[in-house]
Amino acid sequence: MSTAQHPPRSVEALLADGTTVSIRPLGPSDHAAVLGLHAERMSDDSRRLRFFGASRRAPQLAAERLSGPPRPELLALGAWAGGELVGEADCETVPGHPEAAELALAVADDWHHRGVATLLLEHLVHAARQNGIHTFEADTLADNRAVHRVFSDLGLPVRRRFEQGEVRVHVPLDEADEHYREAVDERGRSADVASLAALLRPASVTVVGASRRPGSVGQSVLLKIRQAGFTGELWAVNPYAAEIAGERAYPSPSTLPGTPDLAVLAVPPIAVASAAEECGRAGVRALVVLTSGLDADAARQLMHVCRRHSMRLVGPNSLGIAQTDPAIRLDAEFGGAFPLPGTAGVAVQSGGVGIALLERLAWLGIGVSSFVSLGDKYDVSGNDLLQWWESDGRTDLALLHVESFGNPRAFSRTARRVTRRFPILTVDAGRSPAGRRGAASHTAAAATPTVTRETLFRQAGITATRSIAELVDTAALLHSQPLPSARCAVAVVSNAGGVGILAADACADTGLTQLELPSDLVTELRDLLPGSASTANPVDTTAAVTPGQLAACLDTLSRSRAVDALLVCLVPTALTTAAQDDPLRALLDGPAHRRIPLAAVLLSQEVPVRLLTCADGGHIPSYTDPQDAARALAHARDRARRLAEPPSPEAAAPPGCDPAAARRLVESFLTANPGGGWLDPALTVELFDCYGLPLTISIWTPDEHGTVVAAQSLRQLGHRREVVLKAYWPGQVHKSAAGAVRTGLATDTQVRQTFREFTERFGSRLTGVVVQPMAAPGLELLAGVVQDRVFGPLVLLGLGGTATEVLDDRAARLAPLTERDLATMPAELRGSALLSGHQGAPAVDLAAVQDVLARLSHLATDLPQLAELDLNPLIARPDGVLCVDARARLEPRPSFDPYLRRLRRPAAAEED
Ligand code: ADP
Ligand code: MG
Numbered sequence: 001m002s003t004a005q006h007p008p009r010s011v012e013a014l015l016a017d018g019t020t021v022s023i024r025p026l027g028p029s030d031h032a033a034v035l036g037l038h039a040e041r042m043s044d045d046s047r048r049l050r051f052f053g054a055s056r057r058a059p060q061l062a063a064e065r066l067s068g069p070p071r072p073e074l075l076a077l078g079a080w081a082g083g084e085l086v087g088e089a090d091c092e093t094v095p096g097h098p099e100a101a102e103l104a105l106a107v108a109d110d111w112h113h114r115g116v117a118t119l120l121l122e123h124l125v126h127a128a129r130q131n132g133i134h135t136f137e138a139d140t141l142a143d144n145r146a147v148h149r150v151f152s153d154l155g156l157p158v159r160r161r162f163e164q165g166e167v168r169v170h171v172p173l174d175e176a177d178e179h180y181r182e183a184v185d186e187r188g189r190s191a192d193v194a195s196l197a198a199l200l201r202p203a204s205v206t207v208v209g210a211s212r213r214p215g216s217v218g219q220s221v222l223l224k225i226r227q228a229g230f231t232g233e234l235w236a237v238n239p240y241a242a243e244i245a246g247e248r249a250y251p252s253p254s255t256l257p258g259t260p261d262l263a264v265l266a267v268p269p270i271a272v273a274s275a276a277e278e279c280g281r282a283g284v285r286a287l288v289v290l291t292s293g294l295d296a297d298a299a300r301q302l303m304h305v306c307r308r309h310s311m312r313l314v315g316p317n318s319l320g321i322a323q324t325d326p327a328i329r330l331d332a333e334f335g336g337a338f339p340l341p342g343t344a345g346v347a348v349q350s351g352g353v354g355i356a357l358l359e360r361l362a363w364l365g366i367g368v369s370s371f372v373s374l375g376d377k378y379d380v381s382g383n384d385l386l387q388w389w390e391s392d393g394r395t396d397l398a399l400l401h402v403e404s405f406g407n408p409r410a411f412s413r414t415a416r417r418v419t420r421r422f423p424i425l426t427v428d429a430g431r432s433p434a435g436r437r438g439a440a441s442h443t444a445a446a447a448t449p450t451v452t453r454e455t456l457f458r459q460a461g462i463t464a465t466r467s468i469a470e471l472v473d474t475a476a477l478l479h480s481q482p483l484p485s486a487r488c489a490v491a492v493v494s495n496a497g498g499v500g501i502l503a504a505d506a507c508a509d510t511g512l513t514q515l516e517l518p519s520d521l522v523t524e525l526r527d528l529l530p531g532s533a534s535t536a537n538p539v540d541t542t543a544a545v546t547p548g549q550l551a552a553c554l555d556t557l558s559r560s561r562a563v564d565a566l567l568v569c570l571v572p573t574a575l576t577t578a579a580q581d582d583p584l585r586a587l588l589d590g591p592a593h594r595r596i597p598l599a600a601v602l603l604s605q606e607v608p609v610r611l612l613t614c615a616d617g618g619h620i621p622s623y624t625d626p627q628d629a630a631r632a633l634a635h636a637r638d639r640a641r642r643l644a645e646p647p648s649p650e651a652a653a654p655p656g657c658d659p660a661a662a663r664r665l666v667e668s669f670l671t672a673n674p675g676g677g678w679l680d681p682a683l684t685v686e687l688f689d690c691y692g693l694p695l696t697i698s699i700w701t702p703d704e705h706g707t708v709v710a711a712q713s714l715r716q717l718g719h720r721r722e723v724v725l726k727a728y729w730p731g732q733v734h735k736s737a738a739g740a741v742r743t744g745l746a747t748d749t750q751v752r753q754t755f756r757e758f759t760e761r762f763g764s765r766l767t768g769v770v771v772q773p774m775a776a777p778g779l780e781l782l783a784g785v786v787q788d789r790v791f792g793p794l795v796l797l798g799l800g801g802t803a804t805e806v807l808d809d810r811a812a813r814l815a816p817l818t819e820r821d822l823a824t825m826p827a828e829l830r831g832s833a834l835l836s837g838h839q840g841a842p843a844v845d846l847a848a849v850q851d852v853l854a855r856l857s858h859l860a861t862d863l864p865q866l867a868e869l870d871l872n873p874l875i876a877r878p879d880g881v882l883c884v885d886a887r888a889r890l891e892p893r894p895s896f897d898p899y900l901r902r903l904r905r906p907a908a909a910e911e912d
Contacts, residue, residue: 010080011902012307013123016115016187018195018285019081020310020903023123026066026076026088033078033085035063041086041108049144050106052166062106066090075101075127079116082308086111089120091128091136101128103136103171105147115191117150119901122184125156126900129173132660136171155183178650185413188901189387195312196388198285199380200323200370202261204233205332206253206284208275209267210244217290218266219245220334221320225264228322228331228338233258253282264320264332265289272316273301280309288332289315289375303378307903312384318375319351324368325394333373342367344475345389347382348401349374353468357399360472364611365619366479369394374402379904383411386418397479398424399471407904408792409861412460412814419461423478423639427471428453428464456791459814461642463635470631473609473623477632478639480611480619481597484565486644488637489515490630491557492538494569494601495545495583499626500538503569503601506630512637518562528552541583543573550586558594565633566594569601569626584612592618597636599629648820651854656692659862665690666865669890676867676891681728681770684886691855693871694848695883696775700728702768704755710771711751722746722774724884727758729765735885736802744774775884779834779844780873782810783852783883785860787867793860795853797825799834800873807831817857822850835876844876852881867891 010024026034038059042050051058066076066088076090086108091101103124107116128136140147142165151158151169159170205225210218222236223245235256236249243249250256253263253275263279265272265287272291279287287306294302294316306313314321320333324341331338335355339346344366348354354373361368369392372385382402389395398418415424457464463478465471490512494500507514517525517537525535529549534540539557541550557563570583587600592614600612600622608628611619623629665686670676679687681700688695697717699710711723727740735741739761742754751771758766782800787793791814798810811828813821826835826849837843852874860866867890871883 011123011900013119013902014188014191014195015119016191016194018191018193018197018310018312019114020195020307021079021081021086021116021119022307023077023079023120023902026078026090028067028069030078030085031063031067034066034088035059037085037088037108038062038106041110042106043109046106046109049141049147050104052139052141073098075124075131077120077123077127079120081111081310084108087116087120089117089124091124091133093133099133100135100137101133103138103169105150112146115187117147118154118187121150121154122187122901125154125173130660130663134172134174136169136173138169138171140167140169141165142167153183155180184901185417189391191901192384192387193391196286196380196384198261199288199312199314199321200372200388200392201325201328202232202286202330204235204258204260205230205262205264205330206235206237206256206260206279207264207266207332208237208253208279209265209271210236210238210247210249211266212238212241212244214245216266217334221264221266221290221332222247224331224334224338229329230331231327231329233260235260253278253284256282259283262286262288262332265291267291269293269295269298273298273305276302276305276311277309280305280311284309284311286312287314288318288321289313290318290320290334291315292317292375294376299376299378306379313379314372315375316378317351319354319373321373322368322371324370333371335373337362339368339371340365341369343369343394343396344479345369345385345392345395345398346371347374347385347399348372349377349403350401351375353401356468357401357472360468361399361475363607364472364476364609365613366397366475366611377402381904383407383414386411386414386424390418390421396422397475398422399475400424400426401468401471402426408788409864412791415460415462419639420643423463424461425463425465425471425475425478426457427468428457428466456788456794456812456814458638458642460791461639463639465631465635469608470628473621473628474632474635476609476611476621477597477599477636480592480621481599481636482593482595483640483643484597484633484637486637486641487513487564488633488640489513489562489564490567490633491515491517491563491565492567492569493541493550493553493557494538494571495541495543495550495573496569496571497534497538497540497542499569499571499601499603500540503567503626503630504538506626507567507633509627510630510634512565512630512634515562515564518560521556521560521562524556525553528556545583547581547583547585547589550583551590554586554590554598558596558598563596565596565637566598567601567626567629567633568598569603571603587614587620588612589615592616592620597633599623599633601626601629645820648818650816651819651822651857653858654692654851654854657855657858658690659858662687662690662859662863666863666890670865670892673890674892676865677889678731679888679890680730684888687888688883688886691859693852693855693859693883693886694881695886696772699771700768701771704752704759707755707769707771708748708751711745711748714771714773717773720774720776723751724772724774725751725754725758726770726772726885727762727766728770729762729767734802772884775875775882776877778875778877778882781849781876781881782870782872783849783856783874784871785815785856785866785869786812793864793866795821795825795856795860797829797849797853799829799831800871804872815857815860817853821857822853825853826850842878845878845880848881849874849876852883865890865893 010022012022073093078085079087089105091103093101105117161168207222210222236244236247238249239251241249263284267275319335323330336358382400492503522535530544532542602622605624610622722744724743780801782798784796793815794812796812799807809830811825835844869888874883
C-alpha cells in the first residue's frame with residue numbers, strides 16, 4: 001500500500017447528529033493530538049477496552065505508532081472537530097500479509113454515540129480497498145459493546161471468533177457491496193437530515209443585517225418572519241440600531257439572549273464572512289445568505305467558516321427559505337407571499353423562477369411543504385432537499401429547478417430511491433452539458449446532443465419537463481389524480497366532436513396509447529348517451545348530452561378494465577342555458593378521484609391550467625389546450641411504467657477487471673500530467689487490458705524500421721496478411737479524415753512506403769505509428785463513456801465507424817448499468833436490426849457486445865477521472881467483437897468513492 005493513496009487532504013463529513021467533522025490522514029505533526037486523545041480524552045475504562053489493560057505507556061506508544069513518518073503498511077485517519085482530534089481509526093498490515101490489516105479505533109469519551117467511529121471506518125474501508133486490502137481484523141474484548149455495535153451496524157459482513165473473553169473479528173471488505181452502500185446511504189441520509197433540521201425546523205432565528213431602512217432586504221425578511229407567525233424566537237442583529245420595525249435589535253449574534261439555530265444574513269458582500277464567523281462562534285447551526293456578489297475570496301472564507309463551525313449553508317444569492325409546517329411557520333424569504341401549507345417540496349436555483357413557481361402553485365391551490373431558494377449552492381443542494389423531503393413526513397411531490405445537482409453520482413442514486421416514494425419533477429431546458437468539448441472526441445462531441453436527456457432523467461426516475469408551464473401542468477395532474485397503469489390506454493370523451501379529435505391527435509403526438517373500445521363497452525355507452533352520439537374512441541356525446549348522461553358515461557368508462565385514463569373535453573354549448581345543464585356538472589358533482597386518472601380540457605378556460613374543486617373536496621386538473629393535458633398524462637404514464645419495472649440488479653463485473661491496476665495507471669498518468677489529457681496509444685492499450693476490453697493488437701513504434709518489423713511480426717503471429725498503419729501525434733482527432741489511417745497493407749514495401757508518406761505529410765508533428773493487424777470485416781459499432789455534469793458517467797452504444805456522426809444513432813445509460821440496461825441498450829438503437837442480422841447477414845455476437853458494455857460500466861464507475869472514452873469502431877461479428885480504435889482522456893479529480901460520505905466543496909470544483 002502507499003500513503004499517496006490517502007485522500008490527499010481533509011474532507012468534511014457529517015456525523016449522525018449532523019455535526020461537521022473533518023477527516024484526514026494522521027501524520028508527524030499530529031503527535032500531541034494523538035497523545036491527547038488517548039491520554040486525556042479517554043477514561044481508564046475506555047483505555048482498558050482499547051488497549052486490553054491499563055498500561056501507562058499505551059497512549060505514548062499509540063501516538064508514536066500513528067504519528068511517525070509515513071509507513072506504507074499503516075493507514076491512519078483522524079476526525080477533527082473545532083480543531084480538536086476527536087477520534088482515530090487505523091489499520092496496519094504485517095509483513096507478508098498485505099491483504100489483511102489489523103484494525104484499531106479510538107474515540108474521545110465525550111464524542112461517543114455520535115457516529116465518529118462509523119464515519120472513520122467508512123473512510124478507512126475506502127482507503128483500504130484502494131490499497132488492495134481485502135480484510136480488516138481486530139482483537140476486541142467481549143465486553144466492548146460499543147465497538148461490536150459499530151461492526152455489526154457497518155453493513156459489511158462480520159465474522160467473530162470467541163476466545164476466553166476476547167473476540168477476534170474479521171471484516172471482509174469485498175463482499176456485500178450493495179448492502180454496504182445501502183447502509184452508507186441510509187447513514188448519509190439521516191446525518192444529512194439531522195444537519196438540515198436547524199435550517200428547516202429552527203427553534204430560533206436571527207436576521208443579521210436587518211436594517212432600519214424600510215424596504216431593505218433585511219428588514220423585509222424580518223417583517224415577513226414575524227408576520228407569518230414564526231413559532232420560535234426571533235431576534236434582529238444590527239450594531240447601529242436598538243430597534244428595527246418594532247423588533248428589539250442586538251449589536252451582534254453573541255449578545256443575543258439565546259443561541260439561534262438559524263441565521264439569515266443580509267449584509268454587504270465584504271461583511272458576509274465575518275458575520276458568518278460571529279454566528280459560528282455564537283453557536284448558530286445553519287445560515288441562509290441572501291447577499292449576492294461575493295468574490296472568490298469571500299466565497300472561500302464563507303465556506304471555510306461554515307465547515308469549521310459545523311453550519312449548513314443555503315446560498316449565497318438566495319431568496320430565502322420557507323417552512324409551512326404549522327408547528328414552525330417560517331417565512332424567511334423576500335420574494336413572494338408565504339406559500340400555502342401543503343405537500344409539494346420546492347427548490348430552485350434562480351430566485352425569479354422560484355417566485356414564478358410559488359405563484360403558480362398558489363394559484364392552483366397546491367400547497368408547499370418547504371421552499372428553498374438555493375442560490376449559488378455552495379453547500380445545500382437539490383440532493384440535500386430530496387433527502388429532507390424523503391424524511392419530513394409531509395412531502396409527496398418534489399419540484400426542482402436547478403442547473404446541476406451537486407455530486408451527480410450521489411444525485412442519480414438518491415433520485416432513483418426517492419422517486420420510488422414520490423414524483424420528482426424538474427425542468428430540463430436542454431442546456432448543453434458543460435462537458436461537451438467541440439471536436440475533441442467523437443463520443444463526447446457527438447453523443448450528448450442526440451441522446452435525449454429525457455431518457456436519462458427517466459432512468460433516474462425523474463419527470464423532466466421542457467418548461468415551467470409543463471412542470472406546473474404535470475404537477476397539477478400528479479398532485480390530484482391517481483397514477484394510470486403502465487399501459488395508459490386513454491379514452492377521450494367530448495361533447496363536441498371536433499374537440500375530441502384534437503384531443504385524440506394530442507394523445508397520438510405524445511405517444512399515448514389510444515384504445516379501441518371493446519364492443520360490450522360500446523353497446524353500454526350507446527344505451528346511456530343520446531342517439532346521435534358516437535361511441536367509438538374518441539367518444540362524441542354531442543352537445544345534446546345531459547350532465548347526468550355524461551356522468552354515467554364517465555362512470556362506465558372508468559369502471560372498465562379496458563380504460564386506463566380519461567381525457568374529458570367540454571365546450572359550453574348553446575343548449576347550456578341553465579347552470580344545472582352545464583356538462584361540467586358531470587365532473588364537479590362526481591368523484592374527483594376515480595380508479596384511473598382523469599384530466600379535463602375546457603377550451604374556454606381563461607388560464608392554461610386549473611384545479612377544479614369537486615363536490616367531494618377533491619380536485620380534477622383542467623387544461624385549456626389538449627396538448628398540455630396529453631403531455632401531463634404521458635408523464636404520469638412514464639412514472640407508472642418506471643414504478644412497474646421490477647428493480648434490476650447492477651451488471652456484475654465480468655472476469656478480468658482489475659480496478660486497482662487501472663487506478664495505479666491513472667494516478668501515474670495524472671502525476672506526470674497534472675492537468676489531465678489524452679492517453680497515448682500505449683497507455684490506452686494498458687487501460688483496456690485492466691478491464692479486459694477487446695482491443696486489437698496495437699504495436700507502437702517511432703520509426704520506419706520498427707514499423708516494418710512490427711508488420712512482419714504480426715504476420716508471423718499468424719494474423720491475416722494485411723496490416724493497418726495509423727499515424728500518431730498528440731492531440732489528433734479524426735485520423736482517417738486527416739489521411740492518417742491506411743488499411744490493407746500486404747507487403748513490406750507497402751508498409752515502408754506508407755510510413756514515408758506519413759512522414760512527408762505530417763512532418764515533425766508525427767511522433768510515431770501504430771501497427772495493427774487488419775481486422776475481419778463486421779458491423780462497426782461505437783461504445784464509450786462520457787461524463788455528464790448533471791448525471792455523472794454515462795455509457796454509450798451506437799452505430800459507429802467514420803460515419804457515426806451522420807448515422808447519429810445512439811443509446812445512453814447512467815452508470816452503473818443494470819442487467820436490464822444491457823438488454824435494452826442494443827434494442828433501443830434505430831439500427832438494431834443490423835445487429836440481429838439484416839437481409840441474410842448473420843446476427844452479431846450480442847453477448848460479446850453486452851460484455852463490453854458491462855466492462856465499460858465498471859470502468860466508468862471505478863475511475864471518476866475518466867473524462868471520456870471512445871471505442872470506435874468496435875467491430876461486431878457473429879464470432880465476437882474487436883475494437884480497432886480507442887481513445888481515452890483523463891481529468892484530475894480526486895479518486896473519492898462517489899458513495900463516500902462527505903460534504904461538497906464547490907470552490908475546489910471537484911464535482912460540478
Ligand atoms: P479514426 O476514427 O480516427 O478516423 P480509425 O482508427 O477508427 O480512425 O480508422 C478509421 C476506419 O478504418 C475504421 O472505422 C475502420 O473502418 C477502419 N480500420 C481502422 N483500423 C482497422 C483495423 N485494424 N482493421 C480493419 N479496419 C480498420
Ligand atoms: Mg475511429
